[in-house]
Amino acid sequence: MTPPATPLRILMLAPEPFFEPRGTPFSEYHRIKALVEDGHHVDLVTYPVGRDVDLPNLRIIRCWRPPFIRKVAIGPSFTKIVLDACLTLTILRVAFFGGQRYDAIHSHEEMGVLGVWLGRRLKVPHLYDMHSSLPQQLNNFRYSRSKALRWGFERAEDYMVRGSQVVITICQELQDTVHEMGVGDRAVLIENVMGGDVDPAPGPGREAVRARWGLSASQPVALYTGTFEQYQGLDLLLDASVALKARVPGAAVLVVGGAPEQVAALEARARAVGAPLVLTGQRPPAEIPHFVDACDVLVSPRISGTNTPLKIYSYLRSGRPIVATNLRTHTQVLSSESAVLVEPTAASLADGLARVLADRAEAARVAAGAQRLADERYSRESYLTRTRRAYAMLLASMRGAGTVPVTGAPAAPGQEPR
Template sequence: MRILFLAPQPFFEARGTPINVRNMVTALSELGHEVDLLVYPHGDNVDIPNVRIHRVIRIPGLGKAPIGPSKEKVIYDAAMMIHAFTTLVRGKYDAIHAVEDAAFMAWPLSWLFGVPFVFDMDSIMSDQLRYSRFMRDGFLLKAFERMESAALRSASMVITVCGHLTEAAALRVDRSKIFQIEDTPMTGAPPPGLAVEKLRAELGLPEGCEPVVYTGNLEKYQGIDLLLDSAVEVAREHPSVRIVVVGGSGADVEKYKAKAGAMGLGANVVFAGPKPPETMPTYYELADILVSPRIEGTNTPLKIYTYLDTGKPVVATDLPTHTQALNRDVAMLARPEKMEFARAILLLLNDKGLRRALGDRGREYVRSNFSYASFRKKLEEAYKHIR
């Protein structure tokens, strides 16, 4: 099958959606499909067998599209629509695979060219608009919801990444069209001990400190403010603790670094900044505890599967974004309040045996339920229903 895969994202970047896109096109390629991947002009070049990467034109004076809704995204989506149209004029495709807002491109293109399209639903976009406050007018939000529903109904197939999204989609389309394909961990080979010690020295971590590691962007919905508020309480009992924050744009890193300093956490919080994917296993190995303090959203963060696969204990907020994938047998779940989140971290810092047991159970759970082989098999079954 020849597939036009529309991913309106900078590609490649080491964060949730671009990683999921890479997994998806890699699996499709391994299953024997021919994939043309159309993405934004920004991002790192990667080689994926049997996948041709095409980039929309870089628009002078327009910067990289940030995470979430933005004027840059609107403009680059328009450019992607034009590029996709000309691509379909030039060649014959068997399916259009549309990630998130690309569904609004695939919907009319599917009708124009008679090509079935897949709606790859990684979130509820109308909810994203509400959270970001990018669109505040109630009438416009309702209109967007109706468009989102119409696109779902027009799709030949809907792929979701978690149970909450499956239930949301099922309110709008028949369940027979919905295929839930959870993300899969991306940890890489364990690093040698010397690499971890070198990283510890580079970060300036003192001997005997207890690293609590967060990875991901520093957008508000990720709960970085909650993490810092909790760190104050943790540091009172464990002055040697170090919260290592990996990821985020330069501006966000500086903003939160200043906030941490003002809170008296200058010695306890280390901002490593964004790092390439190949270095992440070393950060995971460095950690005594991995945290996900997310406070908004409904889709499960991809990093949760990777966290579990490391065998390190996980602390996450007790919200549907996490609980549809996690339970108290494999992770420490805490209400999104500073004292509760701090208490969960402290419980693990004070009990090495609990850390080891929780980490072991988490690894066994994710490898039994969310392996790459399982991910690829689910995708293979879903694509049999393209019509």
């Protein structure tokens, strides 16, 4: 699918610390990158936390930062409620008093509620970027068991999905959810195949990375990258690493990610049980491919949730075998042809890791299967084509409503995107 002939001026709403190296901000970054490469102009209204990124046709507008907020945890929180209130005020200011006309509104996560309402007031179409199911977040993050709160999240999700002209989903589970709601004809499945490759840089080499973290050149190394949230299964990985150590002499598990206090807690527990974990803490996104190059096997020990981890898509292209838990979060993308799938127990996870570390033929088989899957279904071209399809559907809804895109007219003074 070719780029659209008519570029749009898009108001994008992102209740996230943009940019930080974690799931949804990565997804937002690549969504924006695809849009601006096609000539669209994006005004991104987001939290006051995170670093700016330099992309053409992108203007970042940040809401006011309350004095006591310095970081934003993943998942529902009181901090997000406060920031969402500040973000809402900024969005309303930009939309009604910013001196700019927009062709479309593109909302992420819970800001879809405001996005649907705003689209109706401005008489422009709304695209909802559905990164997760809001009611399911309550379970994944163990935020609340309140039935009233869950009911509120369910009503908000229903309003966002049904009130949007187009819905982007990032995994099959969410796509199925939208179909079950009866609006599947407006949904486009766009997996996060672009991975975390923000500003990639040449690496120091496999041996140098290993030496930096006290690993020998010949040592068997498994790699975990990601956050330390409960659903990620770090406790499972810790226990599995102890069993792996007994089966594969010298084996180590390199763990990249985690806030300082999380790393310190896991490190203390690893020492107490003799687990062969090597923890690096959070590292710049550009370094992640270098850690992948330095390892022998990639592991995703998730124990709950249904969204596919963003890292899986870059893992597919890595040339390394993947070991993952045999749960919907993985199996909607992975199969026994592209990964070693194991039950979410320490013994099973250790067995899977030991198998690919000891059996080079098996490791080569699943790595090759993963590469084939990436080439056939999860390529960059596929990502761009589906993004264009979503916006073609949005343009069609504009024509059906008799709305004419305004992009092409000069921006208001002081409103030029950088």
